[in-house]
Amino acid sequence: MDDYNKLALKAVDLQKQNKSHEAKKIYIDLLKIDRNPQILRLLGLIEFDEKNYEESLKLLNESLKINPNDSECYSNKGIVNFKLKNIKEAIFDYKKAISLDKNNYNAFFNLANLYKEINRLDESIENFNEAISINKNLYTAYHNRAVVKRLLFKFDDAIKDFDKALKINPKYSNAIFFKAITQLKIGDYENGWKNYEHRWEAENFPSPKRKFEQPCWNGIDNLNSKIILIHGEQGLGDNIHFVRYFNLIKSKAKKAILQVDKKLIHLLKECNFNDHIFSNDEKLPEFDIHCPLLSLPSKFSTTLKNIPFKDKYIFPSEDRISRWKKNFDNQYLNIGINWQASPNPDLDKGRSFKLKYFNDISMVDKIKLYSLQKINGLNQINEFSKQFKLNIIDNLDVEAPFVDTAAIIENLDLIITCDTSIAHLSGAIGKKTFLLLQKNCEWRWLHDVDNSPWYDSIKIYRQKEQGDWETVFKNVKNDIIKFHETRK
Numbered sequence: 001m002d003d004y005n006k007l008a009l010k011a012v013d014l015q016k017q018n019k020s021h022e023a024k025k026i027y028i029d030l031l032k033i034d035r036n037p038q039i040l041r042l043l044g045l046i047e048f049d050e051k052n053y054e055e056s057l058k059l060l061n062e063s064l065k066i067n068p069n070d071s072e073c074y075s076n077k078g079i080v081n082f083k084l085k086n087i088k089e090a091i092f093d094y095k096k097a098i099s100l101d102k103n104n105y106n107a108f109f110n111l112a113n114l115y116k117e118i119n120r121l122d123e124s125i126e127n128f129n130e131a132i133s134i135n136k137n138l139y140t141a142y143h144n145r146a147v148v149k150r151l152l153f154k155f156d157d158a159i160k161d162f163d164k165a166l167k168i169n170p171k172y173s174n175a176i177f178f179k180a181i182t183q184l185k186i187g188d189y190e191n192g193w194k195n196y197e198h199r200w201e202a203e204n205f206p207s208p209k210r211k212f213e214q215p216c217w218n219g220i221d222n223l224n225s226k227i228i229l230i231h232g233e234q235g236l237g238d239n240i241h242f243v244r245y246f247n248l249i250k251s252k253a254k255k256a257i258l259q260v261d262k263k264l265i266h267l268l269k270e271c272n273f274n275d276h277i278f279s280n281d282e283k284l285p286e287f288d289i290h291c292p293l294l295s296l297p298s299k300f301s302t303t304l305k306n307i308p309f310k311d312k313y314i315f316p317s318e319d320r321i322s323r324w325k326k327n328f329d330n331q332y333l334n335i336g337i338n339w340q341a342s343p344n345p346d347l348d349k350g351r352s353f354k355l356k357y358f359n360d361i362s363m364v365d366k367i368k369l370y371s372l373q374k375i376n377g378l379n380q381i382n383e384f385s386k387q388f389k390l391n392i393i394d395n396l397d398v399e400a401p402f403v404d405t406a407a408i409i410e411n412l413d414l415i416i417t418c419d420t421s422i423a424h425l426s427g428a429i430g431k432k433t434f435l436l437l438q439k440n441c442e443w444r445w446l447h448d449v450d451n452s453p454w455y456d457s458i459k460i461y462r463q464k465e466q467g468d469w470e471t472v473f474k475n476v477k478n479d480i481i482k483f484h485e486t487r488k
Helices: 002-016 020-033 037-049 053-066 071-083 087-100 105-117 121-134 139-151 155-168 173-185 189-196 236-242 244-252 262-270 293-299 318-325 355-362 378-383 403-411 421-429 469-487
Strands: 227-231 255-260 277-279 289-292 333-338 367-371 414-417 433-437 458-462
Touching: 002 020, 002 037, 020 037, 037 053, 037 071, 053 071, 071 087, 071 105, 087 105, 105 121, 105 139, 121 139, 139 155, 139 173, 155 173, 173 189, 189 293, 227 244, 227 293, 236 244, 236 262, 236 293, 236 421, 244 255, 244 293, 255 262, 262 277, 262 403, 289 293, 318 403, 333 403, 333 421, 333 469, 355 367, 355 378, 355 469, 403 421, 414 421, 414 469, 421 433, 421 458, 433 469, 458 469
Parallel strands: 227 255, 227 289, 255 277, 333 367, 333 414, 414 433, 433 458
Antiparallel strands: none
């Protein structure tokens, strides 16, 4: 039995060192000798990490059959059930773990995370409180509690919790990043942009940090004799939103080079943005210094009062505008609409709404709706009756993404859109835009205001309750009718 225990301890050490493959082999061999409940539990954790969720659940159930009073095993099982979307079972597991051991802070912590995900936010806070009362150094609980407080619009309290997490672990990048976007959401740009520079270290950040031999511009050094590379990051909307800063850089540097997603190259070149624009997969010319695009607000000490080019900074091709002009009858109020962002719910996160909500608006006299939707969401067009009046624009952006869309937006009277790249494009063109936002929207649109500090032409319509688009569209319809009356 001594050999068994020695091997078990060796496997535990290997698992702690993230050498799970080696630990797994030992656990499997040990289980051939004795179905030890702890070995079953630990192997179940490895199977979970390897995304073998059903096998993990099977091992944890076997462990609990042998030792039904193992609080930690119930907590582990709850994590697996939650991953398998067995919500009721997961809640039962966590509560069972707590009933077996009132000091099992992991069970309280895991239950709190579950309640956060299913939008039972007050219960989430309560369970984070319990976890923290047992383990005052559990910095991830302070951080996760802060995230829930953000969702409850308790921004100052959330920042205090992020600070508590950072006091325990000053290098916890998730807390720095979430603190940054909370500060940005409440308009504290001075501190928000500074902390936003830690974005690359946060878990699951969508853009890896670029590495160059050349130094990164600090925002202070003179660029008169320098060639600077500005490189885009994150999504298309982010690039459109912050490319305004490239105009500031051009006026400071000897030469400025812009590198962005290839989907934006043609648009920006056609809008006379710059000749020195390259896609992410093109070879770059020589440069002396570089800067990420979304670091420029920090470098230029941006506040709510000094945001550049709020009125307009993208100017579509005059030829293309003229070409599309004949498609629109100025006797009507011509409205472009966009309803779907990403089809991936993890990326969309409640931003999109259904096309059906435009039905009543389409019936208003002397109004024409034009679809600006591409690829995602087009299947919804066929789901509605012929009574729904929606104009489909053929041959849209055949040459390159956004080039025709930009010219069409210039020809339209109004754009109604969800939070996607169309909102940024329309705002950058200076077109009157109704932006429809979920209750818990992204940081850039601030909180509880109906205008955008970034785009003078955007009016914001916010959900009062998460998921309630009907009320939003009633308000939009009323304002469209008023807008139409003023144009007669």
